[in-house]
Amino acid sequence: MAQQTNTTHRPVGRIRDLRGQVITIVCDSQYRPPLKELLYVEKDVSIKLETYSYENDRVLRCLLMASNVALSRGDRVMSTGQEITVPVGKEVLGRAMDLFGNAEDGKGPILAKSWRSIHTKTAAISFEKLVERELVETGIKAIDFFTPMQRGGKILLVGGAGVGKTVLMSEILRGMISAHKGVSIFAGIGERTREGHELWKWLDENNLLEKVTMVLGNIHKNAAVRFRTAWSASTLAEYFRDEEAQDVLFFVDNVYRFLQAGSELSILAGEIPSEFGYQPTLQSEIASFESRLNSTNKNSVTSVQTMYLPADELSDPSIAVTVPHVDSIVILNRTIAQQGRLPAVDYTRSRSTLLSENIIGMEHYRAVTEATDILHQHERLQRIVAIVGQDELSEENRVTFDRAQKILNYLTQPFYTAKVQTGREGVFVTRAQTVADIRSILNGDVDTVPANSFLYIGSLADLKKI
Numbered sequence: 001m002a003q004q005t006n007t008t009h010r011p012v013g014r015i016r017d018l019r020g021q022v023i024t025i026v027c028d029s030q031y032r033p034p035l036k037e038l039l040y041v042e043k044d045v046s047i048k049l050e051t052y053s054y055e056n057d058r059v060l061r062c063l064l065m066a067s068n069v070a071l072s073r074g075d076r077v078m079s080t081g082q083e084i085t086v087p088v089g090k091e092v093l094g095r096a097m098d099l100f101g102n103a104e105d106g107k108g109p110i111l112a113k114s115w116r117s118i119h120t121k122t123a124a125i126s127f128e129k130l131v132e133r134e135l136v137e138t139g140i141k142a143i144d145f146f147t148p149m150q151r152g153g154k155i156l157l158v159g160g161a162g163v164g165k166t167v168l169m170s171e172i173l174r175g176m177i178s179a180h181k182g183v184s185i186f187a188g189i190g191e192r193t194r195e196g197h198e199l200w201k202w203l204d205e206n207n208l209l210e211k212v213t214m215v216l217g218n219i220h221k222n223a224a225v226r227f228r229t230a231w232s233a234s235t236l237a238e239y240f241r242d243e244e245a246q247d248v249l250f251f252v253d254n255v256y257r258f259l260q261a262g263s264e265l266s267i268l269a270g271e272i273p274s275e276f277g278y279q280p281t282l283q284s285e286i287a288s289f290e291s292r293l294n295s296t297n298k299n300s301v302t303s304v305q306t307m308y309l310p311a312d313e314l315s316d317p318s319i320a321v322t323v324p325h326v327d328s329i330v331i332l333n334r335t336i337a338q339q340g341r342l343p344a345v346d347y348t349r350s351r352s353t354l355l356s357e358n359i360i361g362m363e364h365y366r367a368v369t370e371a372t373d374i375l376h377q378h379e380r381l382q383r384i385v386a387i388v389g390q391d392e393l394s395e396e397n398r399v400t401f402d403r404a405q406k407i408l409n410y411l412t413q414p415f416y417t418a419k420v421q422t423g424r425e426g427v428f429v430t431r432a433q434t435v436a437d438i439r440s441i442l443n444g445d446v447d448t449v450p451a452n453s454f455l456y457i458g459s460l461a462d463l464k465k466i
Contacts, residue, residue, distance in 0.1 A: 008081030012039060013060075015075045021064045021224045022268040023049055025077050033060070033079045036119050042076040044069070048100075049077065050084060050224070053269060061269055063224035065100075083119050086215075086232045087112030088239040093183060096200055096214040099225060099232035104216050105200070116239055118231040135360065136302065139175040139428030140168075142345045142411045145368060145438065147328035147352040148360060148431070151247070152300035154293065156255070156322060159332030159344070160312040166195055166253055168332070168343050169306050170202070170417040173251055175428065176302075177208050182247035183240050187233035188216040190226045190257025202417065219257070223268075227261035234292040241299045248301045250293055256308040259286060259318050276317050283321045290325035314349070328352035341412050341455075347375050364435045370442050371407055378404030399444070402451060406441050409454035427458035434459075 013027035025039075033039060033051045039062060041047040047069050049062035062077075065084075087101040091112040096105040099118070103110055136149045149155050155172075157165045177184050188196045196216050203209045213236055217229030233252065240246040252258075259282065266279030274280060293301045305326070310316050312334055323329055330350050337344035357365035381393065381401045393401060416426030437460045440446060446460065453463055 008079070010079045010081065012077045012079050013058075015041075015071060015073055015077065016059070017073065018064075018071055020268040021222045021265065022052070023062045023064050023071070024055070025049075025060050025062060027058045027060065031079065032057075036083050038080045038082060038084050039077050040080060041071065042078050047071065048084075050228070052265070063228075063265060064222065065224050065228070067220075067222045067225070083117040084228065084232075085115040085117050086235050087114070088116045088236060088243075089114050092213045092236065093211055094209045094213075096196070096216060099215065099217060099229045104214075116235055118228065118235045120235060120238065133359075135354075135431070136176065137431050138172045139430070140171060140343070141413055141429050141434045142343050142347070143168075143172065143330065144429075144431040145364075145371075145411070145434045146345070146347050147330050147350050148354050149302070149304075149328065150354055150359070151302055152295035153328070153354070154290070154303040154305065154326040155328040155330065156326040157304070157306045157330045157332065158309055158314075158319060160309045160334055163332040163334050163337045163344050164342060165306040165308070165332060166191070167415065167418055168330070169251060169253055169304055170199060171415045171426075172304050173199075173249075174202075174206075174416055176249055176304075177203075177212065178206070180211075180247070180249050182211075182249065182299075183244075184212045184249040184251065185233055185237050185240075186212060186214045187230060187250070187252040188214065188218060189229050189252060189254055190217065190219050190261065191253050193218045193220070195253070223261040223264035226257060227265060230258045230289050234289060237301050238292055241296065241301055245299055247299050250301050250303040251305075252303070253306045254308050255286075255305050255322060256310070256318055258289070259321075274317070278317050282317060286321050286325065290322075327354055341408060342415075343413070345411070347372070347408075347411075348379060363439070364431070367435050367439050367442065371438055374400060374404045374442070375407065377401075378408075399447070402447070403441055403444070405451040406446065406449075406454050407438060409451055410437065410441065410457070410460075412454075412456050413458070414456050424456060429458050 010031045011029045012031060012033055013025045016024045016026045035051050037051045039049040048065040050065060052061045052063050054060045087110050089112050091110055095110055097103055097110060101110055133150045133152055136151055138144055157168055159165050203212055215229055215233040217226045237248045237250045240248050262285050263279045267273060271280060293303045295301055307322060331346040332344045333346040336346060355368055377400050381397055414422060414424035414426050419426055440460060449463060
């Protein structure tokens with residue numbers, strides 16, 4: 001663990017029992033450490049614990065912040081007199097680290113001048129004058145048209161395993177970081193080490209590392225580490241927003257793994273789970289995390305988050321408690337992915353609070369309203385076509401079905417970050433161009449062009465190249 005100063009070492013007690021990552025300690029001294037205080041085992045100072053709850057006045061439960069360590073009943077536990085801290089400042093930019101600030105990039109220790117508790121109280125936010133909310137272009141047609149993003153807003157990418165959440169987030173990250181003047185924080189929670197390494201390599205190759213910090217708590221780490229990684233990363237976002245007066249891009253992959261880690265710890269601590277097996281503190285935990293990613297009247301935090309969907313079930317409580325905190329939710333559908341349409345966005349189920357003519361403009365608003373309506377009709381007609389075929393539809397329904405299919409195909413897009421896998425060069429399409437192209441499809445300007453010609457193009461101008 002990176003060196004921390006101003007610690008007061010006091011004896012706390014001895015280990016009574018160990019249950020996974022939850023350690024029970026019997027206090028044999030007068031000192032009672034407050035909740036969230038950092039402790040350590042006397043025989044090995046590298047073994048860190050965090051006070052979690054009190055069973056009674058003499059017995060407390062702690063979270064073990066390490067994996068595969070040798071602990072025994074009777075081991076003495078000492079207090080550091082402080083909470084977990086993380087390095088902050090310009091020294092962390094261009095670096096990858098764990099929740100304690102230990103380097104994960106092989107570049108040596110992070111020699112920061114300042115450290116901050118990961119449990120810093122959230123700054124009071126004035127609702128009288130927040131930063132100006134302006135739309136942010138990602139260059140991804142599906143996102144910019146149906147679920148737009150705004151500066152200081154939040155977007156949630158939801159889907160099961162293997163439907164393209166991380167790829168879509170990486171493409172958004174690529175488009176936004178290169179044009180962003182502030183700093184970017186990436187929190188990797190409960191994901192594979194390979195994905196973090198690939199992102200690191202890509203940022204390095206494109207000379208974008210100098211304004212990015214990665215905080216990693218990968219899937220092989222224990223639940224306590226994965227859970228607290230979210231707090232560590234959000235602390236960095238708060239610091240750059242408040243102390244350095246920077247606009248922050250905050251990427252987190254994966255919010256579900258953060259909540260899952262909290263659930264694991266809750267069960268080990270003996271708390272009674274909810275009906276669906278989640279921790280009783282599910283709502284307060286996600287609210288505490290999301291509230292730290294808010295914008296202030298000076299600077300913004302723009303957040304892109306992914307969430308794994310257990311068993312592809314949208315009614316899962318983890319989704320229900322997270323959605324109220326975001327502006328846009330993008331639902332990725334496995335059936336669509338299997339059809340070869342990527343990104344595999346389910347446009348009729350995805351939602352955005354930004355689809356207002358006052359925010360996106362009248363032309364975009366009218367186009368997205370008409371497109372949504374025609375896609376709903378397409379869903380209904382698709383069931384009929386599956387039984388009797390498209391030729392049995394009325395002329396009006398055939399036109400509706402064909403135009404909807406062209407919109408769906410047009411919204412597919414080759415990604416820069418997937419070029420190695422697909423062999424197709426990525427494209428960036430402006431929001432204005434996307435709106436104009438979909439308006440052309442809705443108006444019937446390209447009715448004579450086969451629907452398959454719209455797959456994986458940029459703008460409609462690319463049809464001339466086919």
